[in-house]
Amino acid sequence: MRLVLVGPPGAGKGTQAEFVAAHLSVPKISTGDIFRSNVTQGTPLGVEAKRYMDAGELVPDEVTINMVRDRLAEPDASEGFLLDGFPRTTPQAAALDKLLADLGTALDLVLELVVDDDEVIRRLSGRRTCRGCGKIWHVEFDATTRPDICDRCGAELFQRDDDKPETIATRLREYSEKTAPLVDYYGAQGKLVGIDATGPVEDVTTRAIDALRSYG
Numbered sequence: 001m002r003l004v005l006v007g008p009p010g011a012g013k014g015t016q017a018e019f020v021a022a023h024l025s026v027p028k029i030s031t032g033d034i035f036r037s038n039v040t041q042g043t044p045l046g047v048e049a050k051r052y053m054d055a056g057e058l059v060p061d062e063v064t065i066n067m068v069r070d071r072l073a074e075p076d077a078s079e080g081f082l083l084d085g086f087p088r089t090t091p092q093a094a095a096l097d098k099l100l101a102d103l104g105t106a107l108d109l110v111l112e113l114v115v116d117d118d119e120v121i122r123r124l125s126g127r128r129t130c131r132g133c134g135k136i137w138h139v140e141f142d143a144t145t146r147p148d149i150c151d152r153c154g155a156e157l158f159q160r161d162d163d164k165p166e167t168i169a170t171r172l173r174e175y176s177e178k179t180a181p182l183v184d185y186y187g188a189q190g191k192l193v194g195i196d197a198t199g200p201v202e203d204v205t206t207r208a209i210d211a212l213r214s215y216g
């Protein structure tokens with residue numbers, strides 16, 4: 001299955017992507033994770049992306065599209081994938097459609113995680129991520145036994161640089177200006193399914209998997 005997860009920053013895309021990709025046995029491809037790993041490694045792509053990420057702005061389309069094109073060409077993505085955080089603009093969505101059409105295929109479904117701004121702010125301001133295994137935690141909603149240590153692998157937790165209040169505000173603005181129009185774009189293609197992304201993580205996963213079942 002070829003699936004896209006869309007939703008505002010902090011909607012729970014990364015959290016759900018892990019479960020849904022495992023359920024579908026497809027690779028999870030997160031553009032945010034790929035950018036962050038390039039930033040950590042200090043690659044030229046990371047140096048360029050960091051300027052935008054720190055400001056809460058989107059990385060330019062051309063850079064992002066080229067990166068995704070390379071990733072989708074890897075063998076593990078040939079039978080299906082779950083994209084988390086891409087596309088984020090109408091030009092990115094059009095480029096993805098073209099890329100898949102050139103390969104003789106197309107997206108199956110776009111799952112929209114629906115959650116309001118107040119909940120997003122609560123989620124982002126308490127998010128912690130593991131440096132070792134990448135698991136996403138929350139100081140209140142999914143707390144670890146010790147505040148700075150991952151219960152799963154024992155590595156250190158960190159707070160993302162772009163989870164500061166002023167950067168969160170810019171990210172939400174970028175979302176409503178540039179990404180929210182994708183709801184109409186995919187709605188017009190008949191590929192969009194929205195699910196309520198509030199409540200416990202497991203309930204959201206159940207709703208996501210039910211949505212895939214009824215459309216799959």
Ligand code: AP5
Pocket residue numbers: 007008009010011012013014015016031032033035052053054056057058059060064084085086087088092123124126127128136137138139141142162171197198199200201204
């Ligand atoms: P990216 O990493 O994609 O960030 P984002 O879209 O802002 O999404 P987040 O990762 O912040 O949130 P999420 O929805 O994954 O939520 P999570 O599961 O962590 O992008 C970062 C930056 O990279 C962008 O700003 C941009 O600069 C650049 N970039 C990336 N893709 C790009 C693209 N295509 N084009 C251009 N630029 C791009 O959950 C959040 C918190 O909530 C966690 O603490 C979690 O534990 C908690 N939580 C999750 N679910 C629940 C629940 N049901 N109840 C309570 N808490 C919950």
Ligand code: ZN
Pocket residue numbers: 130131132133134135150151152153154155
């Ligand atoms: Zn860990």
